[in-house]
Amino acid sequence: MAQLFDALPMGSLTLPHRVVMAPLTRNRAPGALAHAGMARYYAQRADPHSGAALIISEATAISQQGQGYSDVPGIWSEAQVQSWKPVTAGVHAAGGHIFMQLWHVGRVSHVDLQEGGQAPVAPSALTAKTKTVLIGADGPKFVPTSAPRALAIEEMAGIVADYRHAARNAIAAGFDGVEVHAANGYLIDQFLRSSSNLREDAYGGAVPQRARLLCEVMHAVCEEIGGARCALRLSPVTPANDVFDPEPQKLFGYVAEQLGPLGLAYVHIIEGSTGAERDFQQGDAPFDYAALRQSYRAAGGKAAWMVNNGLDKASAQAALDGGADLVAFGRSFIANPDLTERLRQDAALNPVDRATLYGGGDKGYTDYPFLTQT
Numbered sequence: 001m002a003q004l005f006d007a008l009p010m011g012s013l014t015l016p017h018r019v020v021m022a023p024l025t026r027n028r029a030p031g032a033l034a035h036a037g038m039a040r041y042y043a044q045r046a047d048p049h050s051g052a053a054l055i056i057s058e059a060t061a062i063s064q065q066g067q068g069y070s071d072v073p074g075i076w077s078e079a080q081v082q083s084w085k086p087v088t089a090g091v092h093a094a095g096g097h098i099f100m101q102l103w104h105v106g107r108v109s110h111v112d113l114q115e116g117g118q119a120p121v122a123p124s125a126l127t128a129k130t131k132t133v134l135i136g137a138d139g140p141k142f143v144p145t146s147a148p149r150a151l152a153i154e155e156m157a158g159i160v161a162d163y164r165h166a167a168r169n170a171i172a173a174g175f176d177g178v179e180v181h182a183a184n185g186y187l188i189d190q191f192l193r194s195s196s197n198l199r200e201d202a203y204g205g206a207v208p209q210r211a212r213l214l215c216e217v218m219h220a221v222c223e224e225i226g227g228a229r230c231a232l233r234l235s236p237v238t239p240a241n242d243v244f245d246p247e248p249q250k251l252f253g254y255v256a257e258q259l260g261p262l263g264l265a266y267v268h269i270i271e272g273s274t275g276a277e278r279d280f281q282q283g284d285a286p287f288d289y290a291a292l293r294q295s296y297r298a299a300g301g302k303a304a305w306m307v308n309n310g311l312d313k314a315s316a317q318a319a320l321d322g323g324a325d326l327v328a329f330g331r332s333f334i335a336n337p338d339l340t341e342r343l344r345q346d347a348a349l350n351p352v353d354r355a356t357l358y359g360g361g362d363k364g365y366t367d368y369p370f371l372t373q374t
Helices: 036-044 078-093 153-172 187-192 212-225 248-262 289-298 313-321 331-335 339-345
Strands: 008-010 013-015 019-021 054-061 098-103 131-136 139-144 177-181 230-234 266-270 304-308 326-329
Touching (some): 036 078, 098 153, 177 212, 187 212, 230 248, 248 289, 326 331
Parallel strands (some): 054 098, 177 230, 230 266, 266 304
Antiparallel strands (some): 008 013, 131 139
16 A cells, blocks of 8 residues: 555656645736745745655646636746746755646636736636636735636637647746646636536537547647646536536546546546535535546556545545545645645644735745744
8 A cells, every 4th residue: 555655656757755735826926927935935845855745836827818816827928937937946956846737717717807808718608606816906805707708619729729838838937747727617627517518519518529628638738748747637526616517427437538548647636525525526426536547547547646625644545545646735735834744743734824825925925834943
């Protein structure tokens, strides 16, 4: 049985243990650019013994159209590529590894964040019953998302090209690889789910058509930078950002089969409702995550299997005992840059300051104490 602190070969890397830092939006990138504070934040968590075996960056927009929240970073311009280089250099200097999460939010956006005040885009013109974050002079505030327009079929190739370009830029910025964000009700997930995809063309209807955008994106990204530097995040049953599908086992079983031949570094699965119940279900039966992994393996998939959602040390080890290869921790890494060392020692964790989760400066970002400081 794999143990939490065992090393693991993954893609072209060898990870020192199984504890991964999950992607965490912090809304601290004005102008969609990385900066010195972000370099400190990630480097603090990059020590291969006390920090993350692998860091997955905060979700990073592949285009201006893909932006959905104020002050989140991007990776579509040369200025953004250059801004990320000190971040990746700092992680590597500390001995760590970092993948960039590639993001297009689709309909989970607001006209104030879109170029020229245009409507956000989506599979279908259905407004998400959710909110996004705008940051003004009075700080962050949650506001309803704007009504989207449906993407024309002629625009789909451009979306795929944006993912390809973003992957190439991420490697140019020094990242070890990329994770395509296809979870939590954002654009790719909106295409997957029957509640948000009412299309009647080649990108809607039956499962293979709804999964077409995901498959095209993954093939393009893997072709651009190599499968060993590519990964994918999925959330089979989460209702996040107002998505639903009555047959998630069928839908994601098909997706898993399509991923097998791509030679990915890892597959990242959010189990249950994001940030909430791990046993949450959509449809008529509990989701069978073991069957999903078996479908992937049967299709030839050899990528590391990563699980996520509200884990602690005991449940992380239980996940490894059950067949997972990696476990991702989110908010625990916000408040504990040396989370892995705390898990080794069964030491107390710093509590998260929820008031400083989104926006702001160093407070609640780079000022959490290490064990040696407490």
